[in-house]
Amino acid sequence: MSGAGEASPTRGRPRDSGRDVAILDATLRLLTEVGYEQLSIEAVATRAGVGKPTVYxxxxxxxxxxxxxxERRAVDTPPVTWTGDLREVLLGLVRWLARQIGEQEVGLLGALFAGMRSDP
Known part of the structure; x- marks a missing residue:
């Protein structure tokens, strides 16, 4: 007889977290390269080196x-250094934000905005 607090045994082999990372990284790269409309589960699976059922x-x-x-993408934290000069702090934050957008987010944001038009 099992107690109320016992967990039921799991079936199958444990999920490989390396596959999770590969799938999400492949998704971000493809999203930036081909856009939301052209992104497919099959292309993500191929890029990640897994089968489509693994993704689904x-x-x-x-x-x-x-x-x-x-949601998983690497997020850099803004510099928060209080110098006593609000103008300098704000300029530092704006520079940081401009670098973030310029270096990694422009293609991703474009793909997301385009996808939002057609997929609720």
Whole structure:
């Protein structure tokens, strides 16, 4: 007889977290390269080196996959150094934000905005 607090045994082999990372990284790269409309689960699976069922076991569809990939992407924290000069602090934050957008986010943002037009 099992107690109420016991967890039921899991079936199958444990999920490989390396595959999760590969899938999400592949999604971000492809999203930037081809855009939301041309992004496919098949292309993500191929780029990540996994089968399509592996992707579909984790994500219900393209929108859920893209949302998870965007949520996971590396986020840099803004510099917060109070110098006593509000103008300098704000200028530092604006410079940091401009670098963030310029270096990594422009292609991603463009793909997301384009996808938002056609996929609720």
């Amino acid at each position: 076991r984790r994500y219900a569809g393209k929108a859920a996959l893209v949302a998870a990939a965007v």
